[in-house]
Amino acid sequence: MTPQFNTTFEMIAHFHELAEHDKAELAGELHDDLGGFLIGAVMDLSMLAPRIATLGKDAQEKMGRIRQSLGSAIELTRRITEQLRPTLLDNVGLFAAVRWQLKNACARNNVACTDTLPVSEPQLTARASIALFRSTQEALFVGIERPEVTRLDLCGSMDDTALSLRITGDGRGLSDNASEITNLVLESIRHRIRALGGAVTLRNRSQGGIVLALTAPLANVVAH
Numbered sequence: 001m002t003p004q005f006n007t008t009f010e011m012i013a014h015f016h017e018l019a020e021h022d023k024a025e026l027a028g029e030l031h032d033d034l035g036g037f038l039i040g041a042v043m044d045l046s047m048l049a050p051r052i053a054t055l056g057k058d059a060q061e062k063m064g065r066i067r068q069s070l071g072s073a074i075e076l077t078r079r080i081t082e083q084l085r086p087t088l089l090d091n092v093g094l095f096a097a098v099r100w101q102l103k104n105a106c107a108r109n110n111v112a113c114t115d116t117l118p119v120s121e122p123q124l125t126a127r128a129s130i131a132l133f134r135s136t137q138e139a140l141f142v143g144i145e146r147p148e149v150t151r152l153d154l155c156g157s158m159d160d161t162a163l164s165l166r167i168t169g170d171g172r173g174l175s176d177n178a179s180e181i182t183n184l185v186l187e188s189i190r191h192r193i194r195a196l197g198g199a200v201t202l203r204n205r206s207q208g209g210i211v212l213a214l215t216a217p218l219a220n221v222v223a224h
Helices: 008-047 049-053 057-084 087-091 094-108 126-144 181-195
Strands: 112-116 151-158 162-169 199-204 210-217
Touching (some): 049 057, 087 094, 126 181, 126 210
Parallel strands (some): 112 151
Antiparallel strands (some): 151 162, 162 210
């Protein structure tokens, strides 16, 4: 049965949910199947270690390269799985997951970062949790992918009505060119947050840089 949508936002939210469902299934297959095969191969090599030690130097060097390749493949599988469906999000919650995302993104781009996030958080719905995580992930991209960026700050807050995440960065502000990748990503963020009944605000700072804030009503994101 074809789903019916009352608004464009409902349709986009539905497609986002389908995409996240497919990512979660693929992440599970990579972790369980491919990861299992790779770890099994490593265990088999370990069992053969005494025999390998009796072989010539050339054979031992090749076996060493095989071990390194398997280790690299396991690490790559782990990274891809985390990008598809972050296990931190399921295990320890949104704030820990976005802190991890912030530190990894800034480390890759040689950007300093700080975070101020609440110690605890309410139990979020699965839909809201992944939508807020992806939105923050995309917001970090907007924050980093601008000229002259050296620092990003991530701040989270909650009150009785709303949950907010705010990214502040130095560097240049965003241009008005709608075709630029950062503005296209920003539009994706707006669709995700509006589907939660929330809002996205962006301003260029007078001293340079941007402030990008995502706010969602608590009633729409907390599991009841």
